[in-house]
Amino acid sequence: MLGKLLKKIFLADLFQGLWVTFRNQNPKYIYTEQYPAERPKVAERYRGAPRLNINPDNGETLCISCNLCALACPEALIVVTSQRNETTKRKELTTFTYDTSRCMFCGLCEDACPVDALELTQDFEMATYTREGQIWDRQMLEEGPEPTQYKC
């Protein structure tokens, strides 16, 4: 009883809490990211900006214009058009449009792709000045975004 009273008078509970904050004065690891100066390292499986892969040897697209990604997309934001090549009797990709403003990066399109042409990459800086800039065409998808990098 007396102990309880003394604890109350000398604010024991408050000092107990203050001791916790005092212990955390010098944290070993700081979680705050200094973003423009230090760029975060995202995980390997990060689902970021889309990319349409090209064959590094001859620069031709890997896409076989099967349209599976457009069908898998819940938001129907991928538009693939293709043309039939009369000599080789194969479909050839003409345009590929990807509306990143509506994309929720669920990754269903990259799951659907049978040839690993469409991929969600680790790029995460996709801001543009216009709404139209959010709609990526084939060239943009193959080159990927080139954000300005700031250094302190």
Added chain:
Amino acid sequence: MPDSTFLDSTELVLNMGPQHPSTHGVLRVILKLDGEKVLGTECIIGYLHRGVEKIAENRTYAQFNPYVDRMDYVAAVSNGLGYCLAVEKLLNVEAPPRAQAVRVILTELNRIASHLLWLGTHALDIGAITPVFYCFREREEALKIFEKYCGARLTTHAFRIGGLLYETYDGFEQDVRDFCDMFLPKVDEYEELLTNNRIWVGRLKNVGVLNAEECKEYGVTGPVLRAAGVKWDIRKAQPYSGYEKYEFEIPTAQNGDTYDRYIVRMQEMRQSVRIMRQAVAAIPEGPIMGKVGKVIKPAVGEAYVSIEAPKGELGYYIVSDGSTQPYRCRVRPPSFVNLQALDRMIRGGLIADVVAVIGTLDIVLGEVDR
């Protein structure tokens, strides 16, 4: 003498929200006040309504999967699990044991992340600033595991119908074990900060009392129900995804006030660590995807599956008409049901307790409005 003086003035109607930071989103509460005493409340919801149930009718089963993450966005993994289990029941398939174990680990990790966000913001509402920084620090570790596993931190889309898409990454088990070891002392640290603190106790004890009978009347589930002394947990009552294999207790309390709900949630975090430790010690080898075709086309029928989400009982009721799209998808969100008890909990209390009671219900408006 005039009929009424300012001393016996009539009640005051005060609008709180939808931009009020303590309503945890876009909840609007109309308070009827007599001085500082709350005579009644009225909740106005729907500011975040996106028509998720209607969207489901226009998407295939696999396509709707990312949308469920956006209902309770602080516990996206639990939402995904509930939806996947419901479709799996409709298809009459079961996820392989390995997938089930990984699902349990990620769901429990998400429960901890959700409770941490609740603790931080709830303490912030009451006036304690420090816990929010500590909680977000540990939550970051949990989110890092999500990011490494499936590539997203918040709206994870971690599970697929029939099992998992992603195999666990190298060092997944070690990451989870490290998290468990790191996290338990941190819970003690939060308790040290808050449990005995006289301001915390004074603000929470006997505030927003909801006893067991009232909980049952309102259909309230989750930690709010358990704080009233009812030992009800879907993980024990109707085990799913292999929860019957793990040993854990259902933490309960007696009074059903805001302080008890705090104690129950702190204990739940410890139990989650216990489940994760057991699950990560015995992840079976084998396939991660069940026998599900490329096109998901369940037979005509209906299925209801409920799981224990961090906020309470989360149910999915799916009706199939034999096509690739659900005929109807109804979600029973815990936040929406728990919110109905708000008036009962606040009535007769003080206006300062309103934010404490909204905080203790742990609502997410994305789930309330859907």
